[in-house]
Amino acid sequence: MPEKIRVAILGASGYTARELLLLLLRHPHVEIAAVTTRQEGKEGTPLVSELHPSLYGRLAIRCEPLDAEELARRGVRCVFACLPHGVSMEIVPALLRLGLRVIDLSADYRLRDPQIYQEWYGEPHHDPDHLRLAVYGLPEIYGPQIREALLVANPGCYPQTVILGLAPLIAHDWIEREDIIADSKSGVSGAGRAPRQHTHFPECNESVAAYSVGKHRHTPEMEQVLSDVASAPVRIIFTPHLVPMDRGIFSTIYVRPRRAVSEAELFELYRDYYARAPFVRIVPHLPNSKDTTGTNFCDITLRLVRDRIVVLACEDNLIRGASGVAVQNFNLMFGFEETTALL
Amino acid sequence: MPEKIRVAILGASGYTARELLLLLLRHPHVEIAAVTTRQEGKEGTPLVSELHPSLYGRLAIRCEPLDAEELARRGVRCVFACLPHGVSMEIVPALLRLGLRVIDLSADYRLRDPQIYQEWYGEPHHDPDHLRLAVYGLPEIYGPQIREALLVANPGCYPQTVILGLAPLIAHDWIEREDIIADSKSGVSGAGRAPRQHTHFPECNESVAAYSVGKHRHTPEMEQVLSDVASAPVRIIFTPHLVPMDRGIFSTIYVRPRRAVSEAELFELYRDYYARAPFVRIVPHLPNSKDTTGTNFCDITLRLVRDRIVVLACEDNLIRGASGVAVQNFNLMFGFEETTALL
């Protein structure tokens, strides 16, 4: 039996940390050695179960303040950073320096070009040196690099549906690369756990709305990866929408084929492309986002509508879109079966 | 004070009938003379409040079986038909023959060409003669004709957001007429009141999904009206989605301008076009479908994203999308203030 890998989770209070903990509790080769938070109550840092009552009785660990050297001393080999963007890049360098491998769930290391980071995130990047080191953590595209990576930039929730939904068409040059429209719908947990006006229940319940139209930060992430796949520039018009449900992303993607194709050809292309991807399901039916809830699957189907191909892709934004793919990346990095703790 | 117009509602059991009754109870110039249903309990036809407990104590009327001559005899001058498509066209001819004016909330008289009806609805049209008589009941486009109409084909819920969202651009020939993508999201009441598997609460709650991709029957309706506005063919790729909420439609529409335009020009165009339309609000902010819930408003805004114009339009699918616009049509037909009972 393989040894247990000691891991730490940084930034315990959010939803991605909770989902990670739930998944890692099922992982036979993981020991949760530390959980950190910046929050302090009057009795010091909280118990994990005080932050997440669903974990009551399951993980009797008290959170601690982040101390990179202490983590190293305790034999932690992998750190999952569930920190806000901007905070990760302040902390990751020290972790790497100590020889810890890092899976960063923030956006800080996803964009290769610090200029583009600054353009979309509105502030300069503070750790450009490590950008070259970082591997974008989408196993279906960058699997071999992830196995060797010291720093994995765990992908955004929206981008995974759009990238997985388009990669086969882009890789085979079947579509116009600059005439792509991705219209995505997300549950509210995608906005994080901090209460805000627009995620207050009576504001967003019983309502649907677009937000960040033309400005969402996941746009350059999609374009970077798909341009890698194409070895040529890809441009996307991306519109996210907020839907009154806890979790789930459904992306409807409209592309223009460069030559006539049949639906049968499309399904064959996709089934081939993802033949060895255990978490991408090419389904014949129109999927519901709910079919993937609580799982690491991305369900994809395809339809021809007039002169367009419509790609429909969905996932659980907290599992596949964040914590599940993080565990998938962990499995690759440490040589475990890709699906461990994920089925 | 104008006389009270006696009206009848056919097909009492659905949501559009309930909403109509609630609106008409507030209308100072309407008398609800009859409500019909094909449903029978053991004690005969039900009370309206047995079908709709929300109307308990508000409308002490027993439903009756439909008898066109009896309606005429009682002095009914306007009939709101809330019947399924296919049923309306069996009944409307008799009503017209007796001199009653009809507002038909079904799809039966919306498409001018019976061939197109057959193509999308899968059965031949049984009353092609009256198709020419029918006026499409979208007041912002066909207001003058509605005033004189004997038969109004009340518009579909999705088409109103797409047509109102595009009419100014189409009318002024600012966009490519055959490169239009409309991605719409609807609450579940749009599926009607009859229980079905996919609208069973635990199936559609906490989920979002596309349906009828490339095949939705509202597509030809949008194209017919916008082709009227353009005096040239318009083609639309339309994808409806089901969202876990009671009511509301949000349409995100992607079009390609024929020449460079600014957002300021777009807003000016829309504000001019709808200057006299009391129920179209051109708003500067990104609207939520909830802003229109319970109202007859359609809220529209516009954004430029790269080389596209993105039009965002929303409404309450049961009010603006059905029963509210029916009352708006009624007001025009009988010479009342357009907003009566609707504010």
Added chain:
Amino acid sequence: MPEKIRVAILGASGYTARELLLLLLRHPHVEIAAVTTRQEGKEGTPLVSELHPSLYGRLAIRCEPLDAEELARRGVRCVFACLPHGVSMEIVPALLRLGLRVIDLSADYRLRDPQIYQEWYGEPHHDPDHLRLAVYGLPEIYGPQIREALLVANPGCYPQTVILGLAPLIAHDWIEREDIIADSKSGVSGAGRAPRQHTHFPECNESVAAYSVGKHRHTPEMEQVLSDVASAPVRIIFTPHLVPMDRGIFSTIYVRPRRAVSEAELFELYRDYYARAPFVRIVPHLPNSKDTTGTNFCDITLRLVRDRIVVLACEDNLIRGASGVAVQNFNLMFGFEETTALL
């Protein structure tokens, strides 16, 4: 035609203010003369429609800071105070001094005894003098006093279902007054509009929970009014629950009859007691809270279960539970038909 009464709404940003504005816009005898808020943007106080996009195009008023003398100068005769508890009692005295009549939607003037206020609200009452002046604004119980009142303490949302649900039994001394259990379920808008952790969508959606068990501040309010009705002490065990919906309260009340009664007798008792109450519906069926959504109705039914009477009462917490009953009180205070603007 009666003159228009000029009114002001204090505290514009919350849900009760929005609902009030929507109702008052329909009131033929009201002129909204001022709307106040303490909020300030960079361009000064906001437009009402900036606080409430649903009011865009319907009320082109800019909020203003509260200035009691200015309100009096403008001829305002009635003030609706939608302020937090603790804030109302700082402002109401000045309004009364200027001769304005006040309908206070906060809890500040509901409890006659300042000691009980301090006990449940945790701070001393700052305006005990006006407590005697205040009339508890439940028209079905205190209608005659409300007509004359200078200061109406608009009732809490939960208490109305419990008080209306029990008043006939209490008034006729049919039940044990100290063996009452009220188990209430409320939609989330009852928690107000300020975002908090427990009302963040992904926290309260798909969940139900009790809160403030044994400590909810509406308990003494119910007991005070029912003790008035009984002319003897009444004690209630009250447990509120949060339910994932926007609006609606459903109270299930368990009481013990002092002698054997039949369901028929119970219905007769209730129908008699509320014979002249236009907004209390004694219904034979088991009601859904949704039957009352958007209305000022309280629906009540009764069942005998073993040795208990179970009273089931529901309402819309924002209309009947707050802004609707405020308008009902206004109508009584100013001599209008009780149902004006409410049907």
Added chain:
Amino acid sequence: MPEKIRVAILGASGYTARELLLLLLRHPHVEIAAVTTRQEGKEGTPLVSELHPSLYGRLAIRCEPLDAEELARRGVRCVFACLPHGVSMEIVPALLRLGLRVIDLSADYRLRDPQIYQEWYGEPHHDPDHLRLAVYGLPEIYGPQIREALLVANPGCYPQTVILGLAPLIAHDWIEREDIIADSKSGVSGAGRAPRQHTHFPECNESVAAYSVGKHRHTPEMEQVLSDVASAPVRIIFTPHLVPMDRGIFSTIYVRPRRAVSEAELFELYRDYYARAPFVRIVPHLPNSKDTTGTNFCDITLRLVRDRIVVLACEDNLIRGASGVAVQNFNLMFGFEETTALL
């Protein structure tokens, strides 16, 4: 390593079957040998993934018609019957005769007395002989008997919260046994998967309501088990409510102590009583039903309110309330660790 037990699931189309399959797919000692359904499509019985798209790619089994002898022939040792009540008792006798052990998720074998079955279910019991054989499948109460059982009557969803919530108090005779009120709130999946009017999304969404007041069939089940625990009659007034969420039950239980007790004593009593129960969590905080979603936990807390003890208990109605406890029973019956596949 223990051998794999071959199991069959009868009645594949519902929610409990789907949840069972998801749990059993994680069970290291189970082989799913057969899944049956009475449904037939045009190509014969459906694939499991056609009934449950969430299982696409996870269980490539075609459903089959039920044939007890065929199950025995294939070496099935345990059958999970997810059939409607009334159907189970037609099929279970044959399974038992063939030596298969049965976990019946219907209500057919829960009530020991066939008269009481007839009284609450409105039809005579067809298999009274096996009622004596059946063990009520609540491991925390009947664990030793379950280990030996040939036929386990898997418990109802509501009863588990009420029984687990009261057992310590009843067992130690701390409360009045005939003055118990249980007010329960359930998500909609508890009503099963067949679409009905009252579970149609726009009917039950945004609403809460009581149903089956005084008549719910889970009442005698609670009373039977708690009377066992007490060795004396227990009587309960039980009111279930429907809440707009997929899953979750929250029961608020009001009981009267026979002598003064403190909250500390109550917590000690409960912690002792459930010291060896891995799926009952006695929590200090007020739990949310969501804390237990997707788990086999029942979370319980206690509060003193005036002269009553209020017990608050919640669970996931599909896991703890049905399929999870079924797997817990299976683990006991076949000698596996009680928590296998459930954490």
